[in-house]
Each structure stands twice: as structure tokens, then as C-alpha cells.
Amino acid sequence: MSEDTEALVRADVRAWLEANWDPNQGLVEWRNKLADSGWGMPTWPTEWFGKGMSSGLGTAVEEEFQNIGAIGVARAGIRMLAAATLLEHGSQMHKQKFLRRILTGEDTWCQLFSEPGSGSDLAGAITRADLKDGKWIINGQKVWTTSAHHAQFGLLLARTDWDVPKHKGLTYFVLDMEQPGVEVQPLRQMNGHASFNQVFITDAEIAPEFMVEGLGDGWKIATTTLMHERRGADGLRRWAMGTDRPERAYVEERTELATAMAPYKWYPQRMGRVDLVIERAKATDKFDDPTVRQEIAKLLILAKSAEWTARRAREAQAQGRNQGPEGSIGKLAASHVARLGNHVHTLISGADAMLTGTDSPMDGVIAEILVSTPAISIAGGTDEIQRNIISERVLGMPKEPRNDTDRPFRDVPRNMIR
């Protein structure tokens, strides 16, 4: 990308924004303009609401939006995973029907992958899709489904063939969530929040044209979705930057973000809140206790080293160097930090660590840390799976022998519960 090109693009987008951006218009009306102009998703192809630009130019466009305070397309939640997956694997009809309403924020999506019997082993899904009278009939149970209670559509991974090895018998569908066979129930977590849902699917129907690519392509497409999962951070970032301006579009965006981000309210607590440790130790007169000081120091050393390791990885990447092993350990390091954070907060709180709610320190924030950190070593790939990934992909160690991939899925030992 030459600097000239970037300057031209910036001038273009500024001119277009000056002519079109008006915070007093409705959010959907505005986002339809974004979709028509291509400025909402500049890195997407021109035939699908984009401008076919490089990611570098895309960032420049985003900066111009921020400079003028213009709202972008809807990004929060699972919808961008759906958009990225359909853009890559969907049919013409899928793109026509779904992409625009994803960008305008009119439709909410959810991801129906995990099941009670298959967490780490995602390809062991047993939700079934059977073709009857020209329709796919879906039966099974999905879990850890963010936003399912208000989603219009779900990205569904279901088994269509039980006589081939596990990865080959899965097919990818778009499920209409607003139909009688789909029942959504909140799933209450050990910390009292209910960020996720369980979805019970009983004889739900899918028309054949809502299969994504072909029979048996499900695992390949699910991999695309999972690769884009990191982009969920975009929504969080926009949330953090939120404004309290009174114009109509801003008000509508605030409502949208509040809904999309509600499940993540307790996420700072699950990270162990290292930021509170010194302040809390001073407040409880424990800061001079040599044992407490040692434990606080261990936590600070770990947290700082993890932060610098992430920076080291980013700098190597920015320089175009091969990223070393430092790039693969962030998630595990975060688990260690959270666990140690839990330990230190307990030490500092003493007997108060037995209390919760308004009877407990910081009106329950500390209590919430103590019962939230177990999530971090499970969600998004358990510590055990992370260690397998590091040892196999970074260190080149052999895989354990498996007894599930060399035979028809029908013959693979499975959980009793479903």
C-alpha cells in the first residue's frame, strides 16, 4: 500500500462521510447507506457491500469513521462470525438474504456448535439432521450458546452421516431460530450470571437451500467460523469506546451494544483483577504483611511478564519476523494469572472471602472474582487443549494415538448423556 493510495482513500471516505453521516437518522437507515456505499466493510468484495481494499486501508477507513464520530456497521456478538463464514462459504442466495441485515444489525445470530457431550471434542457432535420429505429435520441439544434467546438465525453443526469417520459426517446449516422446534433456556453459571443458553432442538426444520456448501463439509466450514472468533473483540472495543451523545443513532447503538455485551459483564472478574490487588491490600492493612507481599509480587511478576510476552509477539509480527513461541502462550498465561489473582484476593480478603453481595468487599466484586476465574481455563479451549496445541504445533511433539478417527462415527465410544 503506498502512502498516496492511503491519503486518497482517507480523503474519499472523509468526503463521503461529510455528505452522508447524520447522527439524527435511524441506525438501520444509516447502515443501509453504509452497505450500499461499501464504506461499512471496505475490505469486503465490491459485489458484496465492500470495496475490495487491503486490511491496511480498512484500518485507515475505520480511523476516519472514529475521527468524525460516525457509527459503523453492526459488529457486536456472533453476527460477524456468521458474516465472515457466509461470505467465504455461503451461496449467492445466502449472501443476498443474510449479509445486509447482519450489517444493519437487524438480525442477530448465534453459534450452535458445542454440545453437552462434545466440548473440547467439537467434531464429536451428535445433533442429527435427517432428510425427510425434502426437508432437513433437526434433533439434538446445543450448549454455551451466547445470544440464542434473541437470535433470528443460528450457525448449526449437525451430523448427517453416521457411517463415515467423525469429521466427515458433519454438515453446516443456517437454522431459523424462530420456529416451534427450537427451545432456548438460559444456563446459569456458578457465579450466578447466565451469559449463555442451552438450545433444545426437537424436529426443527431446515429447507435444503439453507445447507452451507455440501453434505459433509461441516467441519471445514466450522473451522472458518472458529478462526474468525477472535474478531469478537471488535464489539468489545466499540463498547469500551461508547459515547453518551444524545442523537438518535448513538442512542440506538447504545441499546444494541448493551444487549450484545450483557453476557460479558463479569469478564473482568474472570481475569483475576490484578489491577485491584495493591489497592485492596492497602485498604485491608495487609500491605505490610510479608507473606501477602510475596504473593502480590508473584502475581505482578506473572502478569507483567505475560503482558510483555504478548507485546513481544505483536512487535515481531509488526516487523514481519516469524513469530516465535511467545505468540502461542497468551491464553495459558492468562489462566495462570487469573488463578493466582484468585489466590491473592483470597489472602487479602481473609474471612471476608467467605461472603458475597453487599456484605462482601467492594459490594461483591471480590466475591465475583473468586467464583469466576475457573471459566478462563475452560472457555475458548481448555488449558489442556492449549497445552496439546502448543506441544504439537509449536514444539513438534507427536499426537497421542486416537481411537475415534479411523472408524465410522457410529462405532466411536460416546458419552452416555446427550
Next chain:
Amino acid sequence: MSFSFTDEQAEFRSVLRRFLAEKSPTTEVRRLMETETGYDQEVWRQLSQGLGLTAIHIPEEYGGQGFGFVELAIALEEMGRALLCAPYFSSIVLAATAIMNAGDEAQKRDLLPAIAAGDSRAALAFTEDNGRWDAAGVAMTATPMDGGYQLDGAKSFVLDGHTADLLVVLARQPGSTGEDGLSFFTVPGKAEGLTRRLLQSTDSTRKLAHLEFQGVPATLLGDAGGAAAPLSRTLDQAAACLANEMVGGAELLREQALDYAMLRMQFGRTIASFQTLKHKAADMLIDVELAKSAAYYAAAAADADDGDLPAMASLAKAGAGEAYMQTAIHAIQIHGGIGFTWDNNTHLWFKRAKSSEVFLGDPSYHRELMMQRWQD
């Protein structure tokens, strides 16, 4: 503060790694660790006069190359990796740095060029029999005499103190306590009244000496009574350097344990295919990479010299201490029975990990120091 090495720094590292692979194979480490001096004079000549490693962080006006602690740290990481037996840490990291921090202009011009050239090997004698790593622990006295000073007392745990040509010694004005009344002095290694004895160290790649001073004439280095601050600064810079040396050793141990696990067959498969070993290997990678980040950050903080160094040096030293020792324990365990034998090389690094864990202060000591120095 940046973590990325420049192309020149990366090239420097690879040149050094090749040099050390050739000059410091484990056969040489094993030969030299059994000798009293503990180093090879020819290799010392090559690394000082050939590669200029003894001059890295010494300013050009004092015969050095004028690079910073980041470059010095690269050299140390590679030396730690190769377990180089040489009086490098003692002469360059400790003594030369102390002279740079404490000495006046004339003294720096007088003393540093020979050290930078590798012709003179210096050592920093500050610790005593009580094993304290701070200035306040010093009991040795310096009594004014004939326009100079005379030193009485004992120093211990002095790195390469038995062979050094020049000793930089910390002593106090009689009757003073704490950080007051402390001064640096220089004493020739062969001074009269000085008795030097090589201690039996567990890590025989690090030679430690006990020095008895009986009325030894000494020359004041820097300001009389003002040594506490330059000592503290020297120890912070040295701790940052030692952390880098340590992560070099830890990474080598991690790699060698992995290589062994990939070859060792039990129950009909390599032990590297067992999940318990794979998870241990992943944990070792995390320990080492986190400690590396902290060590690199501390070296950069030493160059930036912005008040961040004291806390960051302690952070890096404590982190590297835990990581190196833990990696060494895992490495022995992965090797199994063979790892506990003398012939297997793992114990050489295990012992270096142990001596490094303690030298300049163990992790608990540095965690407390870090807390005192922490700036939110």
C-alpha cells in the same frame, strides 16, 4: 520501550552462538570447571580481542564500544546458554559497571581501557560471610592511613576473586552503619596482606572466592562515603544482566529435554507422545518465554535509565530465578535416571540454575525488593 531486536542485534546473536558452540562445548565446560582458574586464556583472548565482547557496554571514551545493556544482555544470554566458563560476569558486568557508576573521570580513564581490552580482569568484592547482597551488610573497615586507606576484614562469595588482577572492594568508615560511610576501593589482586582462597562451589563453572584483608593498602574509588547509591545501581544493572544469562541457560535446558523426549522410546512409543510429557513441555515453554520477556524488558529499562530499572531488575531476577530452577528440575525429570548421572550434561545447567537462583539475591529477596520499589 521496545522488545524487538534489530537486524544487527540478531546477527550479533548468531555470530556469538556459533563462536560459543565451537569454543564452549560441554567437553570444554567439563575440562575448565575442574581447573582452579576456571577459564581458558586463549578463548578469553579471542572473545575480548577478537570479538570485543569485553568492551560492549563500556563507553568509547574509556576504550569500549559504547553499546548498551541490551547488547550486553544478548551476549550474556548466549553465554548462559553455552555455560561459558570465563570471568566475564565478574569483570565486565560487575566490576566494570561498578567503576563506571562510582569512579571519577580520571579513574575511569585509568581503569576501564584495560578491562575493556580483556587485558585486566577485575572482580567486585562486596558480599561478606553473612551472605547479604546489600550495602548495609558490609562490615569490612577502611581506615585512613598515609594519605590512603587500609582495609581489614573478609569478603566472601566473590565471583572470580581468586584470579582477578584488580579487586573493586566495598568497605566502610569505622563506626559507620547502614548505608552511611561506605566507599569503593581498588586493590591489586596480588596485594600484600590479602589472602585469597577458592571456595568449593556446587556450580564449579562459577568460581567463588574468599578474601581475607589484613591491613591491605587500598585506593579510594569515587566519593568517600558515597558508595551506597552506585552499588545499588550496579547491582540492579547486574541483576538485569544475570536474568538474561539465566534465561539463556533455561532455554537450552528446555530444548535439550525436548530433544531427548523425542528420541526416548518406552512402551513402544517416544515418551514425547505421552500427554503428561507434552503438557510438561508446554509449561516449560511458558515458564521460559515469560522469564525471557521480563529479562529483555529489564535490559531495555537499564538502557532507558528512567527510574523504572530498580523494580524491573528485581522483577526479572525473581522471575528468571524461579523459571531457570523449575526448568532444570523438569529437565532432569524428563531425562529420568540418566538425568541424575554425572555423565549426562543436564546437571551442569542444573547447578548453574541453583547458583544463579541465589547469586545477587534469591527470588524471595527480589520480590520484596520489587514491592518496595514498585511504582503504580
